[in-house]
Amino acid sequence: MTFEVIDPATLEVVATVDDQGVPDAVEAVDAATEAFPGWRTTPPRQRSEILHRAFALMIRDRDELARLISRENGKSLSDAAGEVTYAAEFFRWFAEEAVRPGGDFGESPAGGTRTLVTHRPVGVAALVTPWNFPAAMITRKIGPALAAGCTAVVKPAAETPLTALAIARLLTEAGLPDGVITVVTTTDASGVVGAWLDDERVRKISFTGSTAVGRVLLRHAADRVVNSSMELGGNAPFIVTDDADLDAAVAGAMIAKFRNGGQACTAANRFYVHASVAAAFTARFGAAVERLTVGPAAGGAAIGPLISAAALRRVTQRVDETVAAGARISHRAATPDAPGHFYPPTVLVDVPAGAAILREEIFGPVAAITTWTSEDELLKSVNDSEYGLAAYVFSGDLMHALRLGEAIDAGMVGVNRGLVSDPSAPFGGVKQSGLGREGARDGLREFQETRYLSVDWPA
The missing domain is CATH 3.40.309.10 (Aldehyde Dehydrogenase; Chain A, domain 2)
Known part of the structure; x- marks a missing residue:
């Protein structure tokens, strides 16, 4: 099955794309799960270089991507070109963050031990993005996920799937291994995202959209205590x-x-x-x-x-x-x-x-x-x-x-x-506007778990 992508400025059909369902969503998780061990152990420098290449490719194709965004989203070409540049910067920023993972080492106050603090990738992440910034909302999530060592399944908005597919192709051209990122295009958003939240292999959801939908997803995520980032509505x-x-x-x-x-x-x-x-x-x-x-x-x-x-x-x-x-x-x-x-x-x-x-x-x-x-x-x-x-x-x-x-x-x-x-600032809100931050070092931490090793250290 397929669905049509409509230009809201002319009401013409821009393209038709696959209307994928729950079985496809599960297959995407299969691929991300299989790719995760290899990607998480890929040296940070290699992950960084892939993201740097993806940045360069987006800048190379800026005009083409801007036209694509304008056709499926309707925004002006100047707005769309600005978005592409902004979106590409998330790949560059997190390429640089990938090689600065951080950590800590210190003596416990009571003595006799040393504490080593490290950060490791959360695991398979589900990324759900809206139609209003079809490039930037994708890269703002994919960038830190890849930098942290996570694999991901991505559901773009049904109104604007073409930009997500284009960015996925650029990531492949940049050298990203198969299965690390899979885009699922669908008109059954609740079915696809619900299947991901029910799948024990998915350990992270990052959602940008309305507060009403965010509340529904948080309730669903609570059933398995899924790590959640929510960038919701504003006024x-x-x-x-x-x-x-x-x-x-x-x-x-x-x-x-x-x-x-x-x-x-x-x-x-x-x-x-x-x-x-x-x-x-x-x-x-x-x-x-x-x-x-x-x-x-x-x-x-x-x-x-x-x-x-x-x-x-x-x-x-x-x-x-x-x-x-x-x-x-x-x-x-x-x-x-x-x-x-x-x-x-x-x-x-x-x-x-x-x-x-x-x-x-x-x-x-x-x-x-x-x-x-x-x-x-x-x-x-x-x-x-x-x-x-x-x-x-x-x-x-x-x-x-x-x-x-x-x-x-x-x-x-x-x-x-x-x-x-x-990209260098922590984007996010308080109250009903969401949980967590995107961009800056905070954005990387959203896709990592902190752990420590307590090491016996005799006097």
């Missing part, structure tokens, strides 16, 4: 203080809100602008939004479509409900007369404090602006959310910005910048 606040550089704040807002058309877990959702600068910020921000071009990537548009008709209906409904509750559309870009799932980048003002759009993840090109004067009330509103992934603060006083950043319940805070993701 990022974007704070502008009264002394902020408004040009810088607008530039940061355009990145934080409209990268990938707002379809990012780190996207700025709730804009809290100090009342004294709200009119000026909104005018400048709104003008920038109105200048955005919307349409298919092939035409050079800055903003592509939403991923599906269901996503388009959801965003439309949320905006309509907010306007009905008293909000007002102050600025809006134009959309093309085209068959794709296009929604106009929109700025909402006069948003009521209790509006649902301030509490839910929008996942679309909509900026909801509210104003503040009291910092205590601001922080109360900002932290009144079950999510805690990312936040953004723009202020002319760096110490003030840092104090605000420290008071926000979020795993990542952008201070005077609209982008928080970096």
Whole structure:
């Protein structure tokens, strides 16, 4: 059986891929289990060199990969090219981490023993990735898994399987042995992932997606106490203080809100602008939004479509409900007369404090602006959310910005910048936004288990 991959900008069929099921999922674990002993004992330098080659191959094929991402995901070519570069950096970063595994050695306080602390690979890992960043979400998991010595089975989103398959081919070209990574393309996500979580040979799950699905997977993983990393939903606040550089704040807002058309877990959702600068910020921000071009990537548009008709209906409904509750559309870009799932980048003002759009993840090109004067009330509103992934603060006083950043319940805070993701930084959230971290040394540790040897050491 097969399923079709649809371009959300044109609604044309891009490709057909195998619709694999539970038997294929089990076969993938068979291959990963067979490959694990050899891969875990492969010297770190050799694993590093494969990852370095994979980085170079992704950069070599950057334009081709960007076009592929744009076709199956719909994002602009500039966004897609930026994603490929970012995604490749995870292979380079973890190539370097692979040869720095770390460890410890020391004397116990009571004397008479020495403690040797080491890290070893968890084992076979199940990697489950979303459609919004089909390259970066794959490499952000595969990179540390391979560096740590794990083998893996990978389930990309059914909307965007082609990028995952392309990256798997590049890894083979880079010299990765058969069975170390197997991609399973499927429309039966629950069946495939459920089979992996039920398989005693799978010792790790790393998932990026919605909080609702993450909760289901965590409950399932609890049955066998499977090591779990969860990068879940967000509802990022974007704070502008009264002394902020408004040009810088607008530039940061355009990145934080409209990268990938707002379809990012780190996207700025709730804009809290100090009342004294709200009119000026909104005018400048709104003008920038109105200048955005919307349409298919092939035409050079800055903003592509939403991923599906269901996503388009959801965003439309949320905006309509907010306007009905008293909000007002102050600025809006134009959309093309085209068959794709296009929604106009929109700025909402006069948003009521209790509006649902301030509490839910929008996942679309909509900026909801509210104003503040009291910092205590601001922080109360900002932290009144079950999510805690990312936040953004723009202020002319760096110490003030840092104090605000420290008071926000979020795993990542952008201070005077609209982008928080970096392979060298620990990506992840608090509260209902997930467990664990990706990137940095923390990302490697997610695929390792710590153990120690207690050695008799007579005086």
